[in-house]
Amino acid sequence: DATDEANAQVDSRLVKKMWVWVGAVLLLLGLGAARSVVARMDNDKVLAAQSQSGQAQFVKVTQAQMGGAGQKLSLPGTLQGYIQAPVSARTPGYLKKWHRDIGAKVKQGELLAEIDAPEVDQQLGQAVATRDQAAASLELALSTVERWEGLRRKDVVSQQELDERRSAAQQARANLAAAQANVQRLQQLEGFKRIVAPFSGVITRRLVDVGDLIDGGGAKPLFVMAQVDPLRVYVNVPQASAHLIKTGLEVSVSQSEWPGKLFAGKVVRTAGALDAITRTLQVEVTLANPQGVLMPGAYVQVSLPAGGSATLTVPNNVLMFRAEGPLVAVVDASGRVTLKPVKLGRNFGERVQVMQGVDLQERLVVNPSDALSTGDQVKVVEAKAEVKADAKADAKADVKADVKADASQKGRP
Known part of the structure; x- marks a missing residue:
């Protein structure tokens, strides 16, 4: 009996310890669950705050x-060469050689390229031979007329026969003139084998190379040239300011690549009528470019006086x-x-x-x-705040970089 009581007491202690451990485990599980719930609630609050802050747009x-009296009217425009033209060939053939390339400054009449035209050469030779034949025919016709005139004076031939010989001589003279004109035409085509600059300027494009087949109809230009001094620019002035624009008006032209520098220009002509669609007046402005600083095709701003009060x-x-x-x-x-x-x-x-x-x-x-x-x-977003924030970020980055550098140096043996 004493043994049974002892065993019962031991079992009772084990049961109590087991319940204590079970309670402790349940308590820990409850604490963990509560902590998870609290953390999730905090995260939800943070996400809500972030979403609310993200909904607010950042703007400048x-x-x-x-604007005081004398307000300037600034309008965009594109510079153009005062003269811009493609240089084409009049003679068909093959490009034999080009002498000037893009960017070259050339004078009027300067040789740009040469064309090899064998067909024109053959046509010219044939035309010269035809002209010689016509000249011989004319000489024979004139001699015949002279003889028939003598016979007519002796009343050996009729007047009708003499008139026919004179008509043949006139026809031979016309044939010779036509042959001579054909020779001159082909000689001019021979001269067109030399491509020369039509005006003084700059070659902006070269579109052919040696050996290319050249069409004499001008369908494909050989070069594109532009006169860069002076330059011209067209701007479209709104209807409200169109009445202020007069020929001879002094204007200023600026380009972003030359900050603070103004180029003087002058209004040389206007369209004289507003565009019915855009309600603007087209104005042509010319400006000197002796140093070649400005280039055709550049985007510029043209400032014109707009007048009016503040x-x-x-x-x-x-x-x-x-x-x-x-x-x-x-x-x-x-x-x-x-x-x-x-x-x-x-x-x-x-x-x-x-x-x-x-x-x-x-x-x-x-x-x-x-x-x-x-x-x-x-x-x-304030500009100053942005600058300060960037400066602070740069300073922090520099400090972190210095700390990393010191740490790496200390870690070396």
Whole structure:
């Protein structure tokens, strides 16, 4: 009996220990589950905050400006050579040699290329022989007329027969003239085997090489030339400023590759009528280019005086064009966007006049998204803040690089 009681006590202790271990395991499992739930809730909060912050668009802003009297009208244009022309061949044949290549400055009449034209040479030889035959026929016809005139004076032949001989002589003279004209034509074609510059300028393109078959019809040009001093540029002036453009008006031309440098130009002629589709006036401007700094084909900005009094202007890249008309996106102090309709006036090229709808103090979104609408939340990116952030990032990167370099040096034996 004592043994049974001892065994019962041992079993009771084992059961208690087992329940203690089970309770501990359950407690640990409960703590782990609670921790997972809390972590998941925290993650959900973080994701919600990130999604809310991600919904806010980052935008840059600008403000309207007052332009004083004498506002300049800046319009884009493309430089062109004062004279631009393809140089073609008049004689068919094969290119024998070219003497000048692209970029070469040539004078009027300078030899550019030579053409080998064996067919023209043969035609010229044949034409010379035909001319000699016509000359011999004319000589015979004249001698015949002279003899028949003597016979007519002796009344040996009739007047009709003499007239026939005279007519034959006239026909022989005409045949000789035609043969001589054909010889001269072929001699000119022989001269066209030498391709010369039609004017002084620069060769901008060479389109043939030695051995190429040359068509005498001019279907394929051999070279393209341009006169680079002076140059000309065409601009389209809006209707609102067209009445200010007069022949002889002094203008300035600028190119982005030459910052701060202005080239003087002059209005030489206008179209005299507005384009019915674009409502613009085509204006031709010429400018001197003695140093050859400017090149044909370059994109330039032409500044013309626009006149008028002080006016409110905004950059072109703040405008939104929708079915209801032109709009601007205004950002208030809380970052809320409001789309406001505006009434536009003169177009000054990079800026446009605003007659109504914008104040000087309002912040306007630059390059607004097509999806932007009233009520959207945005974050304004300041240029200075961006510069500071970039500087801090660069400084941190430099510090990290230095730390890594020191660590690598310390780790070396």
